[in-house]
Amino acid sequence: MDNEALVAVFRLDSECRRLERALAELPAAGAALRREGNAARERRAARDSELADLDQGIRRLEREIVEIEDRRRREENKLRDLSTVEHVAAKQREIDALAARIESLELRVLEKIESQEILQRETELRRSTEGDADAARERELGELERDTALQRHALERTRLDRERALAGLEPTLARRYKRAFGKHGHGCVAALRDGSCGGCGEALPPQDALDLRHKGRVLDCQGCGRLILWVES
Ligand SMILES: [Zn+2]
Numbered sequence: 001m002d003n004e005a006l007v008a009v010f011r012l013d014s015e016c017r018r019l020e021r022a023l024a025e026l027p028a029a030g031a032a033l034r035r036e037g038n039a040a041r042e043r044r045a046a047r048d049s050e051l052a053d054l055d056q057g058i059r060r061l062e063r064e065i066v067e068i069e070d071r072r073r074r075e076e077n078k079l080r081d082l083s084t085v086e087h088v089a090a091k092q093r094e095i096d097a098l099a100a101r102i103e104s105l106e107l108r109v110l111e112k113i114e115s116q117e118i119l120q121r122e123t124e125l126r127r128s129t130e131g132d133a134d135a136a137r138e139r140e141l142g143e144l145e146r147d148t149a150l151q152r153h154a155l156e157r158t159r160l161d162r163e164r165a166l167a168g169l170e171p172t173l174a175r176r177y178k179r180a181f182g183k184h185g186h187g188c189v190a191a192l193r194d195g196s197c198g199g200c201g202e203a204l205p206p207q208d209a210l211d212l213r214h215k216g217r218v219l220d221c222q223g224c225g226r227l228i229l230w231v232e233s
Pocket residue numbers: 190197198199200201202221222223224225226
């Protein structure tokens with residue numbers, strides 16, 4: 001049976017391929033989690049800056065109200081010094097306009113305070129669910145990192161085992177393997193599947209298929225150049 005050592009190589013190649021694929025997918029999973037985290041931070045920052053804007057707007061309006069109230073008081077003081085009815089009426093109109101202006105500014109302050117309260121409540125409600133989501137993401141990232149380290153370790157070990165298994169191939173088979181590996185990498189050995197090459201599907205002559213199974217022969221696939229062998233599934 002010249003295929004026993006090759007079966008071991010085949011299994012280790014498959015394992016290398018599986019681990020390499022799994023490792024290739026992990027960075028994308030980590031990047032997706034980090035993107036999610038960044039988006040959540042940006043949403044929070046946007047809400048905070050909206051709150052800060054509202055706060056600033058309220059302060060600005062309040063300053064404006066104080067200034068206009070001062071002016072109104074000054075204008076009211078001037079009323080005493082006016083001698084004609086016309087002048088008093090004109091001044092009174094001016095004072096009324098200032099009062100109306102103050103009233104409309106106060107309304108705007110109230111509106112802003114209301115928006116601020118709504119946003120603050122929303123922010124507090126979201127903070128707890130977002131905190132949970134952050135913690136879950138951090139946990140997942142930690143698991144991913146551990147997983148990556150474990151898979152990397154497993155891959156190194158599997159590669160070493162494969163090197164050892166390769167050293168067990170008899171020289172002619174080792175040369176054939178090397179040729180196939182140059183073309184197909186870790187997928188260079190295929191299992192016989194339903195009388196065909198498990199790599200490309202090329203059908204084998206029935207006698208060859210029987211020899212693979214019962215005599216442990218190893219064939220070069222005419223279709224793809226992989227080595228084909230019988231593997232007990
Ligand atoms: Zn093939």
